[in-house]
Amino acid sequence: MKRIIRYLPIVLIPFFALGQDSIVSNKSVSYHHKRATLYMHKDDLANATQELNTASKIAEANEDLKGLLDTYNRFALLHLELEDKPTALFYRDRAGIFLKGIEYPSGEALNKYINARLMLEENKPFQALELLDEALKLSNDKNLLNNIQLTRANIYLNLDRFEDAEQQYNALLVNSDDLEQSYLATKANLGLAELNYEQDEIEKSTNYAEAALKISTKHNYQRLISKSNAFLQATYEQLGEYDKALEKLKGLMQLKDSVFTIEKLREQTRTADQITIGQLRNINSKLQSENEELLQSENRAEVTAILSLAFLTIISLLAVSLFRNNQIKLKTNDLLQTKNSELEKARDDAIEAMQAKSNFLSTVTHELRTPLYAVTGLTHILLEENPSDHQKEHLKSLKFSGDYLLNFINDILQINKIDADKLETLSVEFKLKKVLSEVIESLQQRANENDTRVVLEFDNKIPNSLLGDPMKLSQIFMNLVGNALKFTSDGQVTVIAKLLERGEDKAKIHFAVKDNGIGISEEQQKKIFDSFEQGSIQINREYGGTGLGLTIVKSLLGLFNSKINLESKENEGSKFFFDIEFKCEEPAIADIPFELDPEEFDFEGNHILIVEDNKINQVITKKMLTKKEMTADIANNGQEAVDMAKQNRYDCILMDIHMPIMGGVEAMTEIRKFNSTIPIIALTAVSMEDSVEEFLSVGANDVVTKPFKPEVFYHTIGENILKTRMQSQS
Structure with a gap:
């Protein structure tokens, strides 16, 4: 049995040790340990493994048992840091076997530190602290002491001993460790x-995480960069700083690119397999040499024992290799699942951030409408009270600024709704020629200011009545015609509607808006439909505007399953055109177009109920009605409006939507239970959650968005009162 004992160390050859005939570095074992640590920090597993492999070969060549033991410990630390617990346990146990045969306090201290880390992962903090105390008694190595201090701080943090943890962490902020x-x-x-x-x-917390990100980025500590970005994304989101949160999320996603991570894991597998194969070859070579020597011996029992030992050794090493490969495969699958989870979370976080941005913009634009209503309303009232010439000039400037701000707020809200996918199309009966004529009429004043004619070329073959969404169609043409007027001076804007196809229940119509204005260059045409783009900074400064109009048009046409096209030449003009297919149900007897002339409106003597909770808005609305010789009562909320509508007779109700006690939607629902004929006009500063379709469905005859233009306000009231009276007489 003496020979068996003599050759037992063959079984304990380092797992990553190659033969002594391999090329061995002329550096020391500790030199390669330090290099492996630096590679480990940067998640360069292949190079870290190679450095430790070189260290093991040097130790083996020099018959340095302590060097081999230290290398095992560092292999264990490497895989512990990379969260590969099975492999870490394997190397910890190899080091533990060596410790039983030699007196080596420093190696024992490092081994106890590794055990403490493992205890902490198993949620055994007090056992971990005990092991750390034992390690401290065995070594005074500065690097090990600093790592023990870090682990102790982590344990205190898990135990909610915040003061103790903070003391340990603060000490490490100014550490003088030569290596780490x-x-x-x-x-x-x-x-x-x-x-x-x-x-x-x-x-x-955010400040400390930013400091961690700065240091880790400087030194390329990839896992710590990832952890810092993930932490900062969550904290900035909690602080409401969504731009910063998205920035950290982008950094996190760039770092955690799945292809790179999986490729790195494959490299780890290839490196480990190559070293394992080399090690097996080395052991087989040694065993073969020993076996040839033993075959010449007459002691067959000893030969059998050695061969059995060799066989068991090879089987053990192959089992370890298979186990390791299986672990790596499992880790790859876990990585893919983790990556999918991270991508899903990133998607959810991005959606949540977008929702927060949408809610913020909605709230801001909604709140801006109330004071803007006072500005535009009072300006209109003052202009009608015969101001002096110099006052009139200032008031017109104020009116222009108010209208500009109103258009900008409306554009922002519209873009916000489009981004949040809140828009849907209606399918109601409407008269296309009336819609286009009203758009042109509303923009006539701007056309006059630019000495520009607006012409409607309408194909009379188009069915009189169509089914669709007239409100969104109006928005499309308001933007296109308004845009054409902005860039056309002393010229002509032509609105075209031409029938392309006519079926039994549908009609395809070609629309175009042409102008002979400044035109658009080919380069500018590539980005003209992007948000906040107007071609160039010079154009923006000269002509003003938000640059959102064409973006809105493009998005609204998407709801009609249509696409906008552009033809333009500089200094010759532009043409925007598109096709839309409408459903149509032509009645057996053609309807006689029912058009209301504003001159037919008889406002005098009409009695109106104003439902509004804002005192300034109450005063302005009542003053505007008085200008047209109408009288008005005021209800401060929906409940008062319901009670007053039961007790009094009104020619029309102007209903605000957002009010305390009872809102406008609920109030309209209640009023329609006992009065189905009175015209109700919803006046609302439309927000993200508001739906014009909902207002119409609960009983509103019409909707006017605050702050409104006076001419729209009067026209809507007069039209609805006149319609109701004509219907009651028929």
Whole structure:
């Protein structure tokens, strides 16, 4: 049995050790240990493994048992850091076997530190602290002491011993470790970030995480960069700083690119397999040499024992290799699942951030409408009270600014609704020629200011009545015609509607808006439909506007399953055109077009109910009605409106939507239960959640968006009162 004992160390040859005939570095074991640590920090597993492999070969060549033991410990730390617990346990156990045969306090201290880390992962903090104390008694190595301090801080944090944890982390912020100074400082900053987050000190937490990100980025600590970005994305989102949160999310997604990560894992597998195969060849070579020697011996029992030992050794190593490969496959699958989860979370976070932005814009635009209503309303009233010439000039400037701001707010809200996918099309009966004529009429004043004619070329073959969404169609033409007028001076804008196809229940119509204005260059045409684009900065400064109109047109046409096209030449003009297919139900007897002339409106003596909770809006609305010789009562909320509508007779109700006690939608629903004929006009500063379709469905005859243009306000009231009276007489 002496020979068996003599050859037992063959079984303990390092798992990553190659033969002594391999090329061995002329550097020391500790040199390669340090290089492996630096590669480990940067997640360069292949090079870290190679450095430790070189260290093991040097130790083996020099018969340095302590060097082999230290290398095993560092292999265990490497895989512990990479969250590969099975492999870490394998190397910890190899080091533990060596420790039973030699007196080596420093190696024992490192082994106990590894055991403490494993205990912490198993949620056994007190056993971990005990092992750390034992390690401290065995070694005074500065690097090990600093790592023990970091682990102790992490344990205190898990135990909610915040003061103790903070003391340990702060000490590491200014550590003087020769090897891991920056890495330990980064870890300490992340620990302080988490500590402050647990204590609801979010801003301080963010500052520490930013410091960790700065250091880790400088030194390319990839996993710590990832952790810092993920932490900052969550905290900035909690602070409501969504732009910063999205920035960190982008950084996180760039770093965690799945192809790169999986390729790196494959490289890890290839490196480990190559080293394992080399090691098996080395052992087989040694065993073969020993077996040839033993075959010449007469002691067959000893030969059998050695061969059995060799067989068991090879089987054991193959089992370890298969186990490792299986672990890597499992890890790859886990990585893919984790990546999918991260992408899903990133998607959800992006949606949540977009929703927060939409809610913010909706709230801001909604709140701006109330004071703007006062500005535009009072300006209109003052202009009608015969101001002096110099006052009239100032009031007109104020009116222009109010209208500009109103258009901008409406555009922002419209874009916001489009981004949030809140828009849907109606399918109601309407008269296309009336819609186009009203758009042209509403823009006539602007056309007159530019000395420009607006002409409607309408194909009389188009069915009199169509089914669709006249409101969104009006928005499309308001933007297109308004845009054409902006860039056309002393010229002509032509609106074209031409029948392309006519079926039994549908009609395809070609629309175009032409002008002979300044035109658009080919380069500008490529981005003219993007948000906030007007071709160039010079055009923006000269002609004004938000640059959102064409973006809105493009999005609204998408709801009609249509696409806008553009033809333009500089200094010759532009043509925007598109086709839309409408459903149509031509009645057996053609309807006689019912058009209302504003001159037919008889406002005098009409009694109106104003339902509005804002005092300034009450005064302005009542003053505007008085200008047309109408009288008015005021209800401060929906409940008062219902009660007053039961007790009094009104020619029309102007209903605000957002009010305390009872809102406008509920009030209209209640009024329609006992009065189905009175005209109700919803006056609302439309927000993201508001739906014009909903207002119409609960009983509104019409909707006017606040702040409104006086001419639209009067026309809507007069039209609805006149319609109701004519219907009651028929």
